[in-house]
Amino acid sequence: MVRRLPLVLAAVTCLVLARAGEVVSTQAPAGDSQTVWPPRLTAPAAGDVQVLPVQGSVYMIVGAGANITVHAGSEGILLVDTGLASMSDTVLAAMKTISTRPLRYIVNTTEFEDHVGGNAAIADTGEIIPFREPNYTAGPQGALDTTKASVISYYTMFHRLAGPTGRTPKIPELGWPDNTYSIDQKRLYFNNEAVVIMHRPSNTDGNSIVFFRKSDVVSVGDLIDLTSYPVIDVSAGGSLDEFVESLNRLIDIAVPAANAAGGTLIVPGHGRIADHAEVVYYRDMMTIVRDRVQDLTKKGMTLAQVKAARPTRDWDRRYGRTTGPWTTEMFVEAVYQSLKK
Numbered sequence: 001m002v003r004r005l006p007l008v009l010a011a012v013t014c015l016v017l018a019r020a021g022e023v024v025s026t027q028a029p030a031g032d033s034q035t036v037w038p039p040r041l042t043a044p045a046a047g048d049v050q051v052l053p054v055q056g057s058v059y060m061i062v063g064a065g066a067n068i069t070v071h072a073g074s075e076g077i078l079l080v081d082t083g084l085a086s087m088s089d090t091v092l093a094a095m096k097t098i099s100t101r102p103l104r105y106i107v108n109t110t111e112f113e114d115h116v117g118g119n120a121a122i123a124d125t126g127e128i129i130p131f132r133e134p135n136y137t138a139g140p141q142g143a144l145d146t147t148k149a150s151v152i153s154y155y156t157m158f159h160r161l162a163g164p165t166g167r168t169p170k171i172p173e174l175g176w177p178d179n180t181y182s183i184d185q186k187r188l189y190f191n192n193e194a195v196v197i198m199h200r201p202s203n204t205d206g207n208s209i210v211f212f213r214k215s216d217v218v219s220v221g222d223l224i225d226l227t228s229y230p231v232i233d234v235s236a237g238g239s240l241d242e243f244v245e246s247l248n249r250l251i252d253i254a255v256p257a258a259n260a261a262g263g264t265l266i267v268p269g270h271g272r273i274a275d276h277a278e279v280v281y282y283r284d285m286m287t288i289v290r291d292r293v294q295d296l297t298k299k300g301m302t303l304a305q306v307k308a309a310r311p312t313r314d315w316d317r318r319y320g321r322t323t324g325p326w327t328t329e330m331f332v333e334a335v336y337q338s339l340k341k
């Protein structure tokens, strides 16, 4: 019972936030012919998205692939991730129900298609703030291109997204990050708010999380996936140890309000808005799975034996999948490979 508490509290938080959203817009989120505002608490249907106010200047678009975070204010819009390519028009329409000011920045948390698919089409509709980016040179053409939004990512993500010369890149060049960083964090002051983009490796070596300091919201990408076990792409530098370390550092940032609920809010890569208690639960799950798999491999067990021991058994009903692109078995295998490294 005690273990279920964070889930219940998070659900209550969502309800309260959804009601607070009435001040934001009286329009139904785009792509939906029905009147749906204030937002429903069920997941949007396929091809449909839902706009949720998170807290402060931060909103979330759900249903276009990965969750998209929208930070809106007087200077314009910053997006965290862009969803699937096929959803770009719907995402743009939903974004405009939050603010009609120009899109200035896109931050990508990871290079997976459901996070970056919309980069090209969506960046193309924006414009940078030229005086903010004195060294801005866009793309291989080298020309100053102010007619698109600036796309920010950790540099290793850019390399994988663009791909080696001669190979087809994962997304059109227009959507490639043109504003990469290679240190621990990149900071912006945007819409009267400190926006801190932090390198926090998890399912690859190039993940970023974005901390909106005044709104007190952290958009964390795949560092948290509340719909399944997290993807760990070992070939892209994903590591379970880094994952746990990054979750611990997120716990350092997130401050709970009374009764351990609310306070700093977390926009996960997938699933509902979370809070401190939920991050702690997720960290505990990842840590226990890691320790179990480590113990089993130390005993000399093979991958098949580790899988048979079901190291994830306590969470399978919540996160487990037997079908689809990322099953429990694939997760255990990735954990095993990551620890072997």
Ligand SMILES: [Zn+2]
Binding pocket: 066, 112, 114, 115, 221, 222, 269, 270
């Ligand atoms: Zn994801």
